[in-house]
Amino acid sequence: MKIEQISIFMENKSGRMAVITDVLGSGGINIRALSLADTSDFGVLRLIVDNPTKGLEILRNNSFTVSKTGVVGVIVPDRPGGLTSILSVIDKNSINIEYMYAFSERSSANSVIIFRFDDIEAAINVLKQNSITLYSNDNAS
Amino acid sequence: MIWNNTFETMPRDEMELLQLTRLQQVVARVYATVPFYRDSLAKSGATPDKIRSLDDLKRIPFTLKQDMRASYPYDLFAEPLDQIVRIHASSGTTGKPTVVGYTQRDIDNWSEMMARSFVAAGTHKGDIVHNAYGYGLFTGGLGAHYGAEKVGASVIPMSGGNTRKQLMIMQDFGSTVLTCTPSYSLFLAEVAAEEGIDFKKLKLKVGIFGAEPWSETMRQEIEEKLNIKAIDIYGLSEIMGPGVGIECIEAQNGLHLWEDHFIPEIIEPDTGEVLPLGEKGELVITTITKEGIPLLRYRTRDITRIIPEPCICGRTHLRIERLSGRSDDMLIIRGVNVFPSQIESVLFGIKGVEPHYQLIIDREGTLDTLEIQVEVNEQTFSDEIKNLQALSNHICHAIKEMLGVTCRVRLVEPKTIVRSEGKAKRVIDNRKA
Ligand SMILES: [Zn+2]
Numbered sequence: 001m002k003i004e005q006i007s008i009f010m011e012n013k014s015g016r017m018a019v020i021t022d023v024l025g026s027g028g029i030n031i032r033a034l035s036l037a038d039t040s041d042f043g044v045l046r047l048i049v050d051n052p053t054k055g056l057e058i059l060r061n062n063s064f065t066v067s068k069t070g071v072v073g074v075i076v077p078d079r080p081g082g083l084t085s086i087l088s089v090i091d092k093n094s095i096n097i098e099y100m101y102a103f104s105e106r107s108s109a110n111s112v113i114i115f116r117f118d119d120i121e122a123a124i125n126v127l128k129q130n131s132i133t134l135y136s137n138d139n140a141s
Numbered sequence: 142m143i144w145n146n147t148f149e150t151m152p153r154d155e156m157e158l159l160q161l162t163r164l165q166q167v168v169a170r171v172y173a174t175v176p177f178y179r180d181s182l183a184k185s186g187a188t189p190d191k192i193r194s195l196d197d198l199k200r201i202p203f204t205l206k207q208d209m210r211a212s213y214p215y216d217l218f219a220e221p222l223d224q225i226v227r228i229h230a231s232s233g234t235t236g237k238p239t240v241v242g243y244t245q246r247d248i249d250n251w252s253e254m255m256a257r258s259f260v261a262a263g264t265h266k267g268d269i270v271h272n273a274y275g276y277g278l279f280t281g282g283l284g285a286h287y288g289a290e291k292v293g294a295s296v297i298p299m300s301g302g303n304t305r306k307q308l309m310i311m312q313d314f315g316s317t318v319l320t321c322t323p324s325y326s327l328f329l330a331e332v333a334a335e336e337g338i339d340f341k342k343l344k345l346k347v348g349i350f351g352a353e354p355w356s357e358t359m360r361q362e363i364e365e366k367l368n369i370k371a372i373d374i375y376g377l378s379e380i381m382g383p384g385v386g387i388e389c390i391e392a393q394n395g396l397h398l399w400e401d402h403f404i405p406e407i408i409e410p411d412t413g414e415v416l417p418l419g420e421k422g423e424l425v426i427t428t429i430t431k432e433g434i435p436l437l438r439y440r441t442r443d444i445t446r447i448i449p450e451p452c453i454c455g456r457t458h459l460r461i462e463r464l465s466g467r468s469d470d471m472l473i474i475r476g477v478n479v480f481p482s483q484i485e486s487v488l489f490g491i492k493g494v495e496p497h498y499q500l501i502i503d504r505e506g507t508l509d510t511l512e513i514q515v516e517v518n519e520q521t522f523s524d525e526i527k528n529l530q531a532l533s534n535h536i537c538h539a540i541k542e543m544l545g546v547t548c549r550v551r552l553v554e555p556k557t558i559v560r561s562e563g564k565a566k567r568v569i570d571n572r573k574a
Contacts (some may be wrong), residue, residue, distance in 0.1 A: 005524070007522075007523075007524030009522050010530075010554070011516045011554050011555060011557070012551075012554055016554075039526060039530065041551050041552065042551075042552050043526075044523075044524055044525070044529070044551075046440050046524060058213075063554075063556045064554070064555070065517045065522045065554065065555050066519070066522075067519060067522055067524055069524045098525055099525070111533055116524070116525075129377070140334055
């Protein structure tokens with residue numbers, strides 16, 4: 001079960017992040033999770049929002065370079081070793097993680113980890129076979 | 142198609158005879174009427190009686206841009222002001238502009254040469270010429286305008302700017318020929334894409350682009366994005382304006398220079414020595430029919446070579462290779478000579494890279510640094526940092542390999558590099574500050 005992430009190219013200039021959250025906010029888009037990867041010159045801002053299609057359109061209209069990426073959200077149970085068990089499944093099956101980041105679910109104490117895999121379909125199969133609960137876009141909206 | 146068969150296909154021996162007669166006339170004329178030339182010709186011993194062959198042209202001293210500035214505004218005019226029907230001036234980036242005056246005959250000759258140029262580029266009566274060169278002191282707008290009218294085409298005097306309106310008119314009026322700077326044509330393409338306008342559905346078939354140096358790869362980009370043939374035109378206001386030379390649509394390889402009006406030479410820029418035919422150097426032009434402000438051996442600062450081989454189109458006028466740049470645009474970065482057009486060429490060769498870029502040159506300690514700013518678009522963007530870093534590294538390596546200079550690439554957000562509606566400002570050289 002893929003979820004759609006919005007990635008945005010961003011120069012490392014002060015105030016850019018605020019501009020992005022502001023245009024999305026005024027467009028009625030709720031940001032569920034946000035992660036920034038950056039270098040000294042530029043960064044890539046990754047967002048999970050309640051309406052990715054509309055979010056993408058708003059950003060494009062504001063002249064941002066954007067893309068839609070399929071990622072997987074995994075719900076991590078709120079108990080010791082919850083994340084370790086998931087990572088060991090991924091590792092055992094030699095699935096390559098490009099990047100990952102975490103956020104907290106609204107309605108429960110659980111955390112959600114977003115994974116970007118290079119082979120997303122294979123990853124989803126393995127996770128499902130191991131009865132790991134996946135997060136869906138429905139959860140996000 | 143050829144506009145003026147008699148002159149455009151004149152055999153070389155007749156052409157040279159015509160050039161010699163006209164050269165002798167112009168030297169006699171400026172010697173008699175322009176104090177600057179009387180002094181310089183007398184001092185160098187190149188008085189009118191000494192000009193007996195085309196080879197004697199070498200004896201005449203060069204005319205420099207500075208000489209024109211020093212003669213501001215009218216001191217180089219060879220005719221009294223009551224014979225001058227038009228005055229143009231080139232925008233001086235520093236100080237006063239250089240001023241040129243045209244007699245009625247000059248305007249007629251210019252229109253004739255622009256008509257030849259339009260026809261060489263595949264334009265004819267019935268075409269709708271969308272003229273987006275600036276009208277005003279700049280020679281581009283009016284130069285193209287008169288030539289297109291002479292051919293019998295319908296001219297839309299758009300001038301520059303107001304890009305959305307330009308696109309609307311292009312669609313509604315059915316423009317078939319576009320005249321503007323090459324960088325503006327790409328800006329038009331970009332705005333058209335935003336507006337959802339498809340060039341394949343327009344009647345536009347050819348574009349005549351000049352007033353700034355551009356590369357072969359930029360030509361491909363323009364031809365693809367605007368779905369037209371892109372023709373290179375050459376001119377400079379000191380000599381006349383646009384239409385000094387043009388590519389023929391038959392060959393699209395080198396620009397025919399109208400030799401019954403101009404004599405070209407190629408010199409070594411540092412020593413001033415005339416180079417053998419076919420070698421690359423600075424283009425020097427002598428105007429042999431101009432009345433208002435004739436110039437002898439004017440140093441254009443443009444770098445090119447003469448293509449000695451005859452052209453397939455049948456025109457006998459020799460061709461100059463598309464300009465590699467202006468000698469004053471040439472950048473020296475850590476001792477390496479680089480033209481912005483060469484950097485542009487490398488960038489356009491990389492898939493997905495935008496035609497909008499800027500070069501920032503600076504000095505850190507004693508070392509020159511070159512930063513190339515490139516806009517990231519949806520084709521080059523990736524959600525993974527390592528892919529973006531690979532893109533900058535790829536550009537750096539390509540520049541290093543092709544041009545021998547080390548650079549740093551800065552990826553920037555779209556639309557952050559200023560779009561020009563006239564000549565593009567591609568270079569910021571902070572070393573001069
Ligand atoms: Zn030709």
